[in-house]
Amino acid sequence: MQLDTTRIAIRERNLLDTFDLALHVLRDYFKPLLITFFVAVIPLMVINDLLIGWMLDVEYRDTFFYMEEAGSIWRFWWCMTCLVFIEAPLASIFTTSFLGQAVFVAQPPYREVFRDVGKMWARVAWCQLLVRAILPACLVFLLVDRYDEFNPTVELLLLGSLAVYAAFVRAIRPFINEIVLLEKNPLRSRNPTAITIGKRSKDLHGPSGGDLFARWLATAMFGVLLTICAFGMFLFCSGVFLNDWQPGPTMLRYLYPLAMWVVAGYLSVVRFLGYLDLRIRHEGWEVELRLRAEAARQAAKLV
Amino acid sequence: MVAERSALANNLVSCITLPTVAPGAWMATKSAQIDSTVEIVTPENIAFHYQVAGPFRRFPAYLLDLLIRSGLITLVVIVLGFAGALTGMGGIMTAGILMLLFVTEWFYGGVFETWMNGQTPGKWILGIRVLSTDGQPINGLQATLRNILRAVDMFPPILGMCSIGLLSMTLTRRYQRLGDIVCGTIVVVEERKWLTGVAKMDDARVAQLASYIPADYRVSRTLAKTLAAYVDRRRFFSIPRRREVARHLAEPLLAQFGFPLDTSYDLLLCALYYRTFVADRGNEERGASAIGTSPFSPSAPVNAPAETPANPFDIIPTQTGN
Numbered sequence A: 001m002q003l004d005t006t007r008i009a010i011r012e013r014n015l016l017d018t019f020d021l022a023l024h025v026l027r028d029y030f031k032p033l034l035i036t037f038f039v040a041v042i043p044l045m046v047i048n049d050l051l052i053g054w055m056l057d058v059e060y061r062d063t064f065f066y067m068e069e070a071g072s073i074w075r076f077w078w079c080m081t082c083l084v085f086i087e088a089p090l091a092s093i094f095t096t097s098f099l100g101q102a103v104f105v106a107q108p109p110y111r112e113v114f115r116d117v118g119k120m121w122a123r124v125a126w127c128q129l130l131v132r133a134i135l136p137a138c139l140v141f142l143l144v145d146r147y148d149e150f151n152p153t154v155e156l157l158l159l160g161s162l163a164v165y166a167a168f169v170r171a172i173r174p175f176i177n178e179i180v181l182l183e184k185n186p187l188r189s190r191n192p193t194a195i196t197i198g199k200r201s202k203d204l205h206g207p208s209g210g211d212l213f214a215r216w217l218a219t220a221m222f223g224v225l226l227t228i229c230a231f232g233m234f235l236f237c238s239g240v241f242l243n244d245w246q247p248g249p250t251m252l253r254y255l256y257p258l259a260m261w262v263v264a265g266y267l268s269v270v271r272f273l274g275y276l277d278l279r280i281r282h283e284g285w286e287v288e289l290r291l292r293a294e295a296a297r298q299a300a301k302l303v
Numbered sequence B: 001m002v003a004e005r006s007a008l009a010n011n012l013v014s015c016i017t018l019p020t021v022a023p024g025a026w027m028a029t030k031s032a033q034i035d036s037t038v039e040i041v042t043p044e045n046i047a048f049h050y051q052v053a054g055p056f057r058r059f060p061a062y063l064l065d066l067l068i069r070s071g072l073i074t075l076v077v078i079v080l081g082f083a084g085a086l087t088g089m090g091g092i093m094t095a096g097i098l099m100l101l102f103v104t105e106w107f108y109g110g111v112f113e114t115w116m117n118g119q120t121p122g123k124w125i126l127g128i129r130v131l132s133t134d135g136q137p138i139n140g141l142q143a144t145l146r147n148i149l150r151a152v153d154m155f156p157p158i159l160g161m162c163s164i165g166l167l168s169m170t171l172t173r174r175y176q177r178l179g180d181i182v183c184g185t186i187v188v189v190e191e192r193k194w195l196t197g198v199a200k201m202d203d204a205r206v207a208q209l210a211s212y213i214p215a216d217y218r219v220s221r222t223l224a225k226t227l228a229a230y231v232d233r234r235r236f237f238s239i240p241r242r243r244e245v246a247r248h249l250a251e252p253l254l255a256q257f258g259f260p261l262d263t264s265y266d267l268l269l270c271a272l273y274y275r276t277f278v279a280d281r282g283n284e285e286r287g288a289s290a291i292g293t294s295p296f297s298p299s300a301p302v303n304a305p306a307e308t309p310a311n312p313f314d315i316i317p318t319q320t321g322n
Helices: A015-028 A030-056 A067-091 A093-102 A110-119 A121-131 A134-143 A152-172 A176-183 A197-242 A249-283 A285-302 B002-016 B055-087 B090-115 B121-126 B140-148 B163-171 B178-183 B204-212 B221-234 B239-257 B265-281
Strands: B037-041 B047-052 B128-132 B185-189
Touching: A015 A030, A015 A197, A015 A249, A015 B055, A015 B163, A030 A067, A030 A093, A030 A110, A030 A134, A030 A249, A067 A093, A067 A121, A067 A134, A067 A152, A067 A249, A093 A110, A093 A176, A093 A249, A110 A121, A121 A134, A121 A176, A134 A152, A152 A197, A176 A197, A176 A249, A197 A249, A197 B163, A249 A285, A285 B221, A285 B239, B055 B090, B055 B121, B055 B128, B055 B163, B055 B185, B090 B140, B121 B128, B128 B140, B140 B178, B163 B178, B178 B185, B204 B265, B221 B239, B221 B265, B239 B265
Parallel strands: none
Antiparallel strands: B037 B047, B047 B185, B128 B185
């Protein structure tokens, strides 16, 4: 592995360039990204469906906007949006690990990607499931009685608060997956000089908090637009191929989350490229790679 | 003709700035790398590197154009509405408004891109330009057709907006939507990069330490590029970070040169840079006389002029010499 011969060109980019480059990455690594992303997404889709799929099990009439059912539809829409939003970083763990290797290796083996993530499961569980509120968000639905009326305290206030909390944490500390999975810092250490995940996160994110927040806002805006686009495309295809122009419960139950997951997958690539960019801008990572590669060449010469 | 000359001039500028247009060029082979930079070889067999603008880079330009178009239409509608009410020729004014809507919807982009050499006002503000795939300026037909075909790229309408165009841009290496593929055009970013010359090293210890480097030590091409990259970026690093970054290469070099191991890593790389790029250029370009602090003093930061520019408003290129 030659550190200065990267598969993805390493240089400073602005956010829009990062979004554009992510399309190239997506195209070049379509199959591995699809596999690594959906390995994590499919269990989450099943869990989400088990948690809130029952909300749509009501007699459904002709139209999406039919008043009696509209309540349950909007209820499902809100809960599913919050769940996918909160769970999205967890879904990208394999993708992040894959991309980290793909920068330097042309075709990273899947086994190594999954093994790498497996080694870090405790740190991922702590950082994502607990600190980033994924587990609490799932547990919220245990407080809801099935087939009961909408519970505003739990579903709106509690779930909404968790989503806002997750958004806030992710806006100011977006690259936790990269720190855990790629830099492999320890969660805790008795050695005061050791760089733990917390310290590293503070060092990396701290100096550019405002910039990261602005980027997060722009990313969120594009995310919403892309989700509308993707879902609209599904609706259009359903209309053309099935002659069904009304978004029925099946479509909402399966295709709406799918549209969100597809966008989440794309945004995870954007986030990874943003991480590289932050390291370049703040740490001169590209220079460090070149120096390390040159040091290796010098050592080889001496040998 | 004027437009062609202007495009040629732009191409020449791009040609001049070629080495810095794609700073990623040092990494791997271009074709093997995932990047938004493409190489265009003109019929004259001159290669240019352009950064291609993707859908997200183009989106703000499109929004700006939409805003300008909407503003223009609103203004004309108000004026013609008043004129129609005052003169009693409401029907003619309505027809005029409808014609204006038609013309701006279908020909706004085409007219501006023909007139402004591949740019609309939105593209001009955002610094992007439409070119033919062979690097030549676009003609009127290309400009008009690619804008008319935007309707296809924005299909399906309303909710699934732009999905066809987005899909097309994702699948093509040059981010071409269907209109671009049909007309043989691409959209490129017009970025002017500053060429930075050789960095000045005002710290006397740099020259002094450089003189201790064995005379028979030959700096390879890759090492020279690496040193140049380090010296170019080091002014943005904190002192501990410089030490951290420079350590990778400095440690084996210290051992190789037989220097004390507590020599400043940063100083060593600067000295090697100085020896490679400055020392051979003659005495007048050398730094101040090498009298004073020992260059082997541990972890001493190099006082390059970048940290203390005479004029606080100086931009970076003025901080380096030629």
